[in-house]
Amino acid sequence: MRILLFVAGVAVLGWGAFLLAEFALPLGPQGMVALGWLLGGPLAHDLLVAPIAAVAGMLLVRVVPATWRAPVQVGVAITAVLTLLAFPLLWREFGAAPSPGLHDGDTATGLLLTLVAVWSVVLVTGTSRVLLAARNEKRAAPDEDRIRCGAFTRGYRLRMAGVGLGRTRGRASGVTSPRRVDRRG
Amino acid sequence: MRPRFRFRGLAHDERVTARVGRWLGIAFAVCFVTGLISHFVQHPAGIFAWPSRPVNLYRVTQGLHVISGIAAIPLLLAKLWSVYPKLFARPVVRSPLHAIERGSILVLSGAAFFQLLTGLFNIAQNYPWNFYFPTAHYAVSWIAIGSILVHVAVKLPVIRSGLRKDPTAAAKPDDHLGLSRRGFLRGTWLTAGVAVVATAGATVPLLRGVSGLSWRSGKGPQGVPVNRTASAAGVVDAARNPQWTLEVVAPAGTRRFTLAELAAMPQTTAELPIACVEGWSQPATWTGVPVADLLGEVGARPGAEVDVVSLEQDGLYARSTLPGEHTADPLSLLALRVNGEVLDIDHGYPCRVIAPNRPGVLQTKWVQRLEVR
Numbered sequence: 314m315r316i317l318l319f320v321a322g323v324a325v326l327g328w329g330a331f332l333l334a335e336f337a338l339p340l341g342p343q344g345m346v347a348l349g350w351l352l353g354g355p356l357a358h359d360l361l362v363a364p365i366a367a368v369a370g371m372l373l374v375r376v377v378p379a380t381w382r383a384p385v386q387v388g389v390a391i392t393a394v395l396t397l398l399a400f401p402l403l404w405r406e407f408g409a410a411p412s413p414g415l416h417d418g419d420t421a422t423g424l425l426l427t428l429v430a431v432w433s434v435v436l437v438t439g440t441s442r443v444l445l446a447a448r449n450e451k452r453a454a455p456d457e458d459r460i461r462c463g464a465f466t467r468g469y470r471l472r473m474a475g476v477g478l479g480r481t482r483g484r485a486s487g488v489t490s491p492r493r494v495d496r497r498g
Numbered sequence: 499m500r501p502r503f504r505f506r507g508l509a510h511d512e513r514v515t516a517r518v519g520r521w522l523g524i525a526f527a528v529c530f531v532t533g534l535i536s537h538f539v540q541h542p543a544g545i546f547a548w549p550s551r552p553v554n555l556y557r558v559t560q561g562l563h564v565i566s567g568i569a570a571i572p573l574l575l576a577k578l579w580s581v582y583p584k585l586f587a588r589p590v591v592r593s594p595l596h597a598i599e600r601g602s603i604l605v606l607s608g609a610a611f612f613q614l615l616t617g618l619f620n621i622a623q624n625y626p627w628n629f630y631f632p633t634a635h636y637a638v639s640w641i642a643i644g645s646i647l648v649h650v651a652v653k654l655p656v657i658r659s660g661l662r663k664d665p666t667a668a669a670k671p672d673d674h675l676g677l678s679r680r681g682f683l684r685g686t687w688l689t690a691g692v693a694v695v696a697t698a699g700a701t702v703p704l705l706r707g708v709s710g711l712s713w714r715s716g717k718g719p720q721g722v723p724v725n726r727t728a729s730a731a732g733v734v735d736a737a738r739n740p741q742w743t744l745e746v747v748a749p750a751g752t753r754r755f756t757l758a759e760l761a762a763m764p765q766t767t768a769e770l771p772i773a774c775v776e777g778w779s780q781p782a783t784w785t786g787v788p789v790a791d792l793l794g795e796v797g798a799r800p801g802a803e804v805d806v807v808s809l810e811q812d813g814l815y816a817r818s819t820l821p822g823e824h825t826a827d828p829l830s831l832l833a834l835r836v837n838g839e840v841l842d843i844d845h846g847y848p849c850r851v852i853a854p855n856r857p858g859v860l861q862t863k864w865v866q867r868l869e870v871r
Contacts, residue, residue: 354611414718
């Protein structure tokens with residue numbers, strides 16, 4: 314099964330390489346640009362996009378309270394992807410002139426409204442998680458309560474110092490995605 | 499040298515990779531199959547025959563092509579994020595086999611990004627490159643799908659264990675500052691879902707008012723978007739010329755029809771979509787003369803292949819071939835009207851081809867001549 318997949322894959326890959334060579338060789342300006350686009354994706358991702366995502370993730374963890382982290386992280390990810398999808402419609406340096414009914418929509422407003430909708434959901438989700446956490450806290454024992462209150466700030470500093478306080482902090486953050494709120498609550 | 503930082507995120511886990519990878523693989527498979535269909539509809543070869551029914555089939559396959567491509571963008575980013583720490587694994591190369599594996603992953607990621615990015619720019623008809631998009635997109639599609647097959651073959655044991663349920667998952671404390679594994683996966687599905695909803699209105703009527711990033715608007719004349727205007731095609735004068743006649747050339751002889759003569763023939767009205775290779779679609783009610791009837795007028799049989807020649811002089815849109823499958827279908831029309839009005843000049847006045855289950859690029863406008871083969 315594995316061998317079969319592998320052999321089929323190599324054959325298909327070879328056919329693709331042949332088609333590409335037919336198109337790109339002998340290497341002229343078109344082939345050069347195509348190869349640039351082929352290599353440019355992984356390079357841009359590995360050297361630029363992923364490091365930015367890593368730094369953004371680290372900053373989010375520092376700045377955003379634990380209860381809000383999951384919805385905000387997902388909101389940021391959705392914002393980034395939507396902006397990427399809108400980019401070719403907004404930046405039209407090399408774009409064909411819009412024709413009636415095509416590429417003549419108001420993408421900027423469309424993007425904005427979509428983001429407003431996304432962040433409204435983030436806001437509602439975050440708020441409901443805060444309310445839920447507060448209700449759980451009331452029910453909990455008083456000593457545990459204190460730990461939880463300061464958990465996300467204090468816990469973070471302790472973690473940075475190499476002290477694990479994961480469980481308490483984990484429970485303070487409570488949830489990692491919107492739907493788990495219901496299960497625990 | 500050991501890297502000074504550590505990736506602590508729970509998303510860097512083979513269970514995450516395998517789950518995102520499964521859907522990414524499905525998305526690419528859908529893209530590949532639907533893309534091949536579109537390729538062979540436009541470049542008929544050998545045994546490939548494309549039916550004229552169901553009328554919406556191409557609309558669905560090409561819509562799927564674009565939608566699954568868009569969904570693949572967040573999936574690819576999520577998958578690469580889950581394996582990103584491996585990029586810094588030391589030693590860089592353990593063995594010749596390991597070198598080949600790393601190289602194949604570079605090919606895979608290069609081809610995947612190439613397909614998704616060029617495709618995304620193409621639906622916006624935005625070309626920040628100098629090569630012909632269809633040729634490159636077609637060639638690299640084989641490289642992408644081939645390297646996916648190789649990748650799955652190489653990683654099969656890891657995929658198997660990654661997809662297995664983790665019996666201890668529930669008992670594990672949620673020991674992390676960021677998203678948990680499950681949270682990362684849900685965030686990924688949610689992001690892909692939002693990306694689809696934000697764009698799919700280009701073809702899915704239900705989402706028309708919801709998709710803020712749709713590349714088609716409702717501003718086209720007579721409710722139908724225009725991909726190529728009469729002035730862009732340079733046919734305004736020729737199309738408005740009152741002396742215009744349709745020429746139908748057949749082995750048995752040639753006949754010319756004035757617009758009035760065409761309008762006096764029995765008309766067929768049908769609801770057929772314009773379904774563009776760029777993924778958008780728009781159904782409309784077209785009225786015109788069945789191509790089969792015109793063939794009958796010149797002693798040719800429905801089912802014969804017909805070349806359709808536009809007033810447009812040259813280029814991609816100047817000519818198309820209606821296969822026998824389509825000339826035999828009574829819904830293949832030489833349309834004179836759309837949505838109850840005479841065709842707008844941008845929709846192909848005085849007449850255009852509209853046939854069921856065909857890409858929009860082949861629905862030739864401003865028809866001047868039909869040549870029966």
